[in-house]
Amino acid sequence: MKKRNWIPGIVGAGCAASLLFSMRAPAEVSDADFKALQDAVKKLSGKVQAMQQTNGLQEKLHEEDVQKINELQDKLSQTQKAAATAEQKTAAVAGQAQTQPVLGPPIDEATVNHNFMMLGDAEFQWTRVQGEHPSFLLADFAPIFLYRGGDNVLFEAGFDTTLANNAPNSPGVGTSFDLSFAQLDYVMNDYMTLAVGQLLLPLCTYTQRGAGWLNKIPDDPLAVDSLLPGTGAGAQLLGAIPIGSGGEFFNYAVYGVNGPSSADGTANAGALDLGGNVGVRSDGVTANLHANLSGGARAGIFLPFAPHYDFEAGVSGQSGEWDNQGTHLWSAGVLDVALHLGSSFEAKGEYILTRFGSDDAGLVKQWGYFGQVGYKLAGLNLNAPLINNVELVGRYDDVHDGLGTHTRRFTMGYVYYITSTFLFEGDYEIFRSNDSTVPHNQLTFQLSYGF
């Protein structure tokens, strides 16, 4: 018990000592320290005020940004609405375009330039004839000018411009500019058209449909070239009459032209000039070389079975005097046929028979024919681009001139369609003739373009 009475005394002494110690501590901070502390407090309070001001500005900027964002969001929503509306309108217009046919532009009849056109073709050849030097042949430019006057009148004229060397041992070249045809067409009604001028004669069909880029073989058939006149000055009535609902029709042509003439005024067989009578003599006299004209006609029928499947046949003829005295007749008869079986196969041919009287050889009987076939390799469905553009062609020619010469010709070739109107053709021709001046074989390449 006596030891325990010491503990409260010790505790009390400690408390008294701690109080004394604590009362002496403030007395140890100097004035300088206090001022420094006071300055630091002032600086800190200034910084706090500056930060508060900065924070206020930032809050204002933030509020402005929020306003701008809200405005942009409003504009975005308006733009989206406008875009959606435009899309709906576009879809509606597209829908209307799909349901309504697209109409072409109105025909401007007042624009005269649209009534005038130039069509035609151009050819360029390279040929190697057996026994002769190979050469680039003359270039041929054959424009056709069309002028339409209203709905029923058309003037059309075709020209042939060629360039060739002059005769051997003569310098320079010669340019020829020939009028192939020039005719005025007047559609009188649905069944009859009047054509006057230098006409492409409807003797056979080859002459009328034989433009350079249409020929699948560069050279014309021998019989057509040598036995028939291609053109004649005169007048023609032609027309066609539908005879069924499937595209069938009958067509006809009746014409009168000046007809053939004599090259030297005599009635000798060798003087026959098929295209030489145009109504104006070389001495300037306006008159025919003989008294009477020639008359001719063609009747044809066209029977399509389906698109690209058709058959056509025609018979044509012409007769009239040819010598200056008018004592001899020249007459011709032609049978023409054409067949298409699909878009790949074509066959056509013509048989030509002519007769004319003469002083020296009596009645001269001429005849000839040709048959031609073509097959487009696209019909094989090989899906090969180069092969699909190739058409193989072949032709057989036979012609008797009635004066003892008989010539045959085999032609094999191809047509490469660079485009539908730009053709690269090549063929090899084998001649057989009792005329020694006729070449034996000939290789020809031709570029032709139709426009």
Added chain:
Amino acid sequence: MKIGTHITFGTLFVIIAVSLAPTLPLTPRVSAAPSAGATPAQTRTNSVASQTNAPPKVVEPSPQKVKNRRPLTGAELYSINCNRCHSERYPTERTAAQWKTIMLHMQVRANLPVSQARLILKYLQDNSGR
């Protein structure tokens, strides 16, 4: 020979007289072809092919008989008649007015019926380039 010439021109005179007679029945004028016969897709294909200068693709039609069915459209008549001598030209190659001049030329050259030429022209103009 004079007799033959007289017969020829006598025939010409008679034919002209008959053709100008007002009693000659005419086929009805086609004011508007019912259908061009070519779908817009076909027209677009042709247009693109023309621009690429490629030869026309040979489209083999079904060889169904033409007889005993609806009247032929201008597109069908175009395919039947023009392809006989040359590849079919794209309607977009010419303007409507140009096609009018060309069709008058081809109507005479190929001696086509006027009624058929009119339908072909309608098809070409409806699908013309400009």
